[in-house]
Amino acid sequence: MKYDYLIVGSGLFGSVFAHEAKKRGKTCLVIEKRNHVGGNVYCENVDGINVHKYGAHIFHTNDKKIWDYVNSFVEFNRYTNSPIANYKGELYNLPFNMNTFYQLWGVKTPEEAKQKIQEQVKKLNINKPKNLEEQAISLVGEDIYNKLIKGYTEKQWGRKATELPAFIINRLPVRFTFDNNYFNDKYQGIPIGGYNTLIDKLLEGIEIKTDIDYFKDQEKWNSLAEKVVFTGKIDEFYDYKYGKLEYRSLKFEHSRLEQENYQGNAVVNYTEREIPYTRIIEHKHFEFGKQSHTVITKEYPQEWSLGKEPYYPINNDKNKEVYNSYKAESNNEEKVIFGGRLAEYKYYDMHQVIASALSRVKKEFND
Template structure:
C-alpha cells in the first residue's frame, strides 16, 4: 500500500516524507504523540507560540539548509542572547566582555584574559580529567563557580567532577561585547511557530497520530516496502543489549494573566545549584510579542527511566559501546532506515537533523 512507513513525525521523519512524496512515493507517517513536529512542536496560547519541549532557536552556517527551511515559512530576526541569574545576580551569556565587566569590572580584553589566566594558573590543572577541571582551565574559577557548576550539575544530575571533560570543551568565550550566543550566519524563529514547517512538509502525506509503532510492529512493517525509523534504537531491538541512558526534562508551563513581561528575555538560565529548574523560557520574546499577558515555562532536568521522554543521550563510554552493538544490528536490518536523534543516539541541532535527513534522501534515491 505504501512505499515508506515513517515512524515519527519529527523533523527527520517529516523531511524524509516530504522529499519522498516529491519524488512520487506514497508515505505513511505515524507518531505516538497527539501532534506532529516531535520536540520542535509549538502550540499557540493567547497568540503566543509556546515551545512545548524547550526553547528551539534555528541557526546554521549552511546556506542550502537555510534556503531549504525558508521555503516552508518566513523567519524573523530573533537572536539568541540568554542571560544567567546566579542568586539574583545577572550575567550575559555566552561569556563575553559584558560578563567579564559584570564579574570583575574589567573593560579591556587584555584585562579579562589576564584575570582568567591568573585563575587558571592558581588551579594547577595540566591535563583536565573531568568537566570541572576542563571548565576552570578554560575560563577560570569565578566563571566556573557562578555560571557553570550549578547549572551543569542540575542538567546532568551528577557532580561536575564525575562528568567527562569533552562535554564542555567547546565552551564559547568571547573577548568582545557581543551577546549573540551563536556564531552562525543565519539565525531566527519561524513566524507563527515551528509547527507550520512540519504542516507544510506533511500536507500531502498520510499521517496517523496517537499511534504507537510497537503496538503492531509487524503489521505496520507489512504496510510498506520500507520503514524509516526515528525512535529509540534500543527499543526497536527489544533492549537485547540493555537500555541506552538519557537525561529527561519536565516542563512547568504557566499563563500569567496580569503580566505582560515577566523577565525581559526569552531565556534566563538559573546557574545556582539550589534553584531546582535550569531555566525559565518566556515564549513571547521569541516573536517580539506585545500581548497583555505572557506564558512562561520552567525547565526541570530529571533522570530518565523507560516511559519518560528521552532528551539528551549520555554519550559516555558505556553507552557508546552499547550503541555500537545496536548499530551493528541496524546495519543488518533489511528495508529499514534508521535516522534522527534517537535512532542514532546522538544529540542534534535542528539544522543538523535536516542535513542528515537530506543526506539520507540523496543516498536512498541516488541523487547526485
C-alpha cells in the same frame, strides 16, 4: 502494498523524508505516537503564544543550503539568542563576553579582561585537570566557574562537578568583544508562525495518523508499505535485546501569567545550585510577542527511566557499545531505514537532522 513508505515518527527527520519522497512521486503514510505531529519542535499555541512544549528551540546554521531549504517553506524572524544568567540575583550576559566581564569585575577593555582571567587561571595552576571542575577553572578561572558554570552543570548532570569527567568541557568559548549573540552561525531565527508551520508545510498532502504506537501492531503497519522509515528508539525496535540505551531527561513546568512581560528575555539561566531548575523560558520573546499575557516554562533536568521522555543521549562507553550492537543489526535490514536522533542515538541540532534526512533521501533515490 498500499504505500511506498511507512514513516514512523513525524519529527523533522520523518517529515523531511516524507516530503522529499512525495516530491519524487512516492506514496507515504506517517504514523505518530503522540497526539500531534512535529516531534520535539512542536509548539502549543496558548492564545497567540507558541509554547515550545519539549524545550526551547532556536534554529541556527552555517549551511546556506539548509537555510534556503527551511526558508522555502517558511520565513524566519530575526530572533538572536542572547541568554541572561541569574546567579543569586545578579544578572550576567552570556555567552562569556566583554559585557559579562564588565559585570563580573568592572573591567572595560579586552586587555584588562584577559589579564583578570589569566591571573585566576595561574593562581590555581592546574596542570592536568582530573575532573570537570579543574578543567573549567584551568580554562576560565574561579569567578566565571563558580558563578556561571558550577551550579548549572551540576544540575544538568545530576552530579557534582568534581565527579564529572574533564572531557565534557573541551573548551569554553570566551569572547573579547561586546557581543551577546550565543551562536557563531551565519543564519539564525525562529519560523514566523512557529515551528508547526514548517512541519505542516513539509507534511502537506501526506496521509498522517496520530496517536498510533507502531509497536502496538508492528506487523499490520509493516504490511501496508514496501519500506519503513523508522525514527523511534532503535533499542525499542529490537525489543531491548542488547540492553537499554540511557538518556538524560527533562521536566517542564509551564505556567500562564496574566502579565505582559515576566523576565524581558526568552532565556534566563539560573546558575546557582540551590535553585532546582536550570532555566526559565518566556516563549513570547522568541517571536517579539505583544500579548497582554505571557507563558513561562521552568526546565528541570531529571534522571531518565523507561516511560520518561528521552532527551539527551549519554555518550559513555557502555552506551556506545550497546548502540553499536543495534547498529550492526540494523545494517542488515533491507526494508527499514533508521534515521533521526532516537534511531541513531545521537544528539542532532535541527539543521543537522534536516541535513541527515536530505542525505538519506539522496541515497535512497540515487539522486
